[in-house]
Amino acid sequence: MWKFKNPIRHAIAETSWPTADEAERSLLFQPVRIGPLELESRTWVPAMVPWRATDDGFVTQDNLDWYRRFAAGRPGALVVEATGVRDIPSGPLLRIGHDRFLPGLKQLVQTVKEASGGHSKLFIQIIDFLSVKRRPEREKYFERFLELSERHRHALAEVTNDNRWLSASETEVRNYLNAATDEIIEYVLSRRELESLRFGYRESVTDVDLPHVRDLPKVLPEIFAAAALRARAAGFDGVELHYAHAYTMAGFLSALNDRSDGYGGPRQNRVRLPLEVYRAVRKQVGDDYVVGVRYLADEVIAGGNRIDDAEYFGIEFARAGFDFLSLSKGGKFEDAQQPKVGQAVYPYTGQSGYECMPTVLSDEAGPFGRSVPLVAAIKQAVNRAGFKTPVVATGGISTFEQAESILQNRQADIVGFARQALADPDWFVKVKLGRGAEVRRCTYTNYCEALDQAHRPVTCKLWDRADLDEPGIATVDEGRRRLLAPEWKA
Numbered sequence: 001m002w003k004f005k006n007p008i009r010h011a012i013a014e015t016s017w018p019t020a021d022e023a024e025r026s027l028l029f030q031p032v033r034i035g036p037l038e039l040e041s042r043t044w045v046p047a048m049v050p051w052r053a054t055d056d057g058f059v060t061q062d063n064l065d066w067y068r069r070f071a072a073g074r075p076g077a078l079v080v081e082a083t084g085v086r087d088i089p090s091g092p093l094l095r096i097g098h099d100r101f102l103p104g105l106k107q108l109v110q111t112v113k114e115a116s117g118g119h120s121k122l123f124i125q126i127i128d129f130l131s132v133k134r135r136p137e138r139e140k141y142f143e144r145f146l147e148l149s150e151r152h153r154h155a156l157a158e159v160t161n162d163n164r165w166l167s168a169s170e171t172e173v174r175n176y177l178n179a180a181t182d183e184i185i186e187y188v189l190s191r192r193e194l195e196s197l198r199f200g201y202r203e204s205v206t207d208v209d210l211p212h213v214r215d216l217p218k219v220l221p222e223i224f225a226a227a228a229l230r231a232r233a234a235g236f237d238g239v240e241l242h243y244a245h246a247y248t249m250a251g252f253l254s255a256l257n258d259r260s261d262g263y264g265g266p267r268q269n270r271v272r273l274p275l276e277v278y279r280a281v282r283k284q285v286g287d288d289y290v291v292g293v294r295y296l297a298d299e300v301i302a303g304g305n306r307i308d309d310a311e312y313f314g315i316e317f318a319r320a321g322f323d324f325l326s327l328s329k330g331g332k333f334e335d336a337q338q339p340k341v342g343q344a345v346y347p348y349t350g351q352s353g354y355e356c357m358p359t360v361l362s363d364e365a366g367p368f369g370r371s372v373p374l375v376a377a378i379k380q381a382v383n384r385a386g387f388k389t390p391v392v393a394t395g396g397i398s399t400f401e402q403a404e405s406i407l408q409n410r411q412a413d414i415v416g417f418a419r420q421a422l423a424d425p426d427w428f429v430k431v432k433l434g435r436g437a438e439v440r441r442c443t444y445t446n447y448c449e450a451l452d453q454a455h456r457p458v459t460c461k462l463w464d465r466a467d468l469d470e471p472g473i474a475t476v477d478e479g480r481r482r483l484l485a486p487e488w489k490a
Helices: 020-025 061-071 099-116 138-145 150-160 170-179 182-188 191-199 216-234 248-253 272-285 307-320 351-356 372-384 400-408 419-423 427-432 447-453
Strands: 032-034 037-039 043-045 077-084 121-127 238-242 290-296 325-328 391-393 414-416
Touching (some): 061 077, 099 216, 121 216, 150 170, 248 272, 272 307
Parallel strands (some): 043 414, 077 121, 290 325
Antiparallel strands (some): 032 037
16 A cells, blocks of 8 residues: 555544534534435445345445445445446456346345334445456566567567567567566556556546447447446435546546547536536436436546646536535555555555555645535535535544534535444444444554455444454355454444
């Protein structure tokens, strides 16, 4: 994981908790309108991937238990993990790309409604992603994956000052490259080929030489629309379109998108497909259904989007009719650290990944509410443009004081708690009852993120080794970790 050169270790902030009366009068526990719905409070659990689905995308009992546990805390809204809109293999992640997934998703909705007593609204985040392969062994790359061409032969002849490579056998060329120095490899291979060798092959929205990538603007609107319609059929209160981080729709929004087909280059072209997807979704689900978006306030990569881009996109999203804007930051492939051989590149290991999920090892600014100034700027831009679309702030928010201050200062309309909700799913009900001192507070060391990177079931170090002898609990790693936070007795 990326770290600052001379990191400062920050303690989690000391805080005081409200009484039940103070909580009841606070903005945080006041209702807020999102399109056709009203949330009971301005509290929000953003989407987190728990790695609990089956390998072919079906809801499991562990998924049901995971969301039941969050729902018991009664947040205003709970967003289900990034769920694939295309029916393609994606490991133990939920999918919504076919009707066969509906029974499990319906059961998930019912589970949350029962556990929250109907107090929490349930949205599902829907996502598309392109192909990402594991980093290959060097020998395997040169033997099987490199598409050898005349360009490689000429480059090799030039760098070695030996024209025999122009007519050498393919096997001889491949064997030589496999044993060549880094200097020769960097001269002979293209930038994308070097990336495939060192990081694993990864598709980009700019790979328009690939027909299926070139045709994404033709096919994605209806694919997203069909997925959103399934979400409505399953009983979800709304959908959140995933336009953030390292995935397909964020790729179209990115300043690095230089497609020349009208879907890249200037901002108005880069936002074109995201708006077409939204319009297709809205046409399918109707005006009486919540459709929101999760996107980036800053890509945090060289040549990427910055706050002025995010403000522009926010205004365009509000103008189009999105019911909420949920902001994140970073989490890109472009600056990710090199994975080990046999592992896939993980988009949260570079500086952009740090900014997405900052830890207590930080700079002077610290990790808490680090993205809030960006969120505030986007909200102000949207409001100045004449729109009242609710804006959700997330990122290192854990105390009542911090959340209430964000709302009172009009930096956001809703406050999201991800890692803090994982540490203590009962945060919301504890604080509302005036029992905030009993909150299990996140220490922001990213133990959970390390599990996510390894594609292992995500838990929290503050509770996953507690009461392992409790009868009937679900565990993982041969019983060494419990999968759910212990129940709180109010």
